[in-house]
Amino acid sequence: MVTTDEKGPLTAKKKSVIIRSCDGDEFLVSESAAVLSTSLKKILEEKEDRLIHLSDIDNKTLAMVIAYLSTHADDGLSDDLKRSFDQEFVSGKEFDVLKYLVLATDTLQVTCLCYTVAKKMADIMKNKLVEWVRREFDIQNDYTPEAEAEIRRLDAWAWDDRQLEDD
């Protein structure tokens, strides 16, 4: 299956590449969008083949990254519109979706998107009680009560006055 990116069918004249996800789906992407990823740019510089197989990025995550790359490669969009797109892009996404996105952007070296997604993940954790974060991300507390109390005592300066949320 070859899917065109969100900007519609590509003309024969426009240079394009096919990117295949780890689960076999293929996406037709303009070269101008692909090269916004430093990793894809390097691959394209090194090989003639216009088919790139990404062995550790699934189709859903890849589709999102390509939508991002295509939007940012669109010269017809203003910087303001692109910034609004970035904010919309991460809002309301589940934490697990963001996790796979941040891994993919790290692999593909899409610095701006990696920054946006990592910041969104930090925002989710911000001002939350330790217990909330443990619950939300299934983090096993492997401290003994004594060890946890000792850390709280040693680093008390860091969280004495903070108002934290538990929902």
Place this chain on the structure above:
Amino acid sequence: MEAFDDNGQEWHSVSGISLLECAYEQNSLSIEMERIKRLQLAADGSMDRISELPQAILHHILSFLSQDEAAETSLLSKSWNCVWSTRPNIEFREKWFHGDKEKFMSVLNKTLQGYRDQNLCVHEFLVEMSRVDSEIVLLLEKWIPRVVLNMGVKKFSLYNYSKIAKIF
């Protein structure tokens, strides 16, 4: 070097210094060991929803939190304590210590000593103080050359909220 005024603004900043070519073999080794430990946890099925991310990404996420917010993550679990205590951006603000200057200097010194002992990189280093006196000058004189020259710092900032503009 850039200079700013003394109204809470940055007045000394060294940026663009990249000394990453310095040998940090020990650092790389500890990162590799951390990675192996994480893979073992993943294989056991005991990995949680976030800790499976590589340490570099977790450090990136923590970099958007202030030091006090990031410190909170050390309470999550032992592996998070490890992530927090090796993050490459360090921020110290005297106001967090409610006027206890001794505590502020002691925590700053202890933290930097820990980084030095483990040969860890510090990419961003920020210190904010309410006033500059001989004790803090001594401490800064001890650490600034090490942080700038030997720990790979890329951005270095000192903030001063007092009317004393410069320490050098």
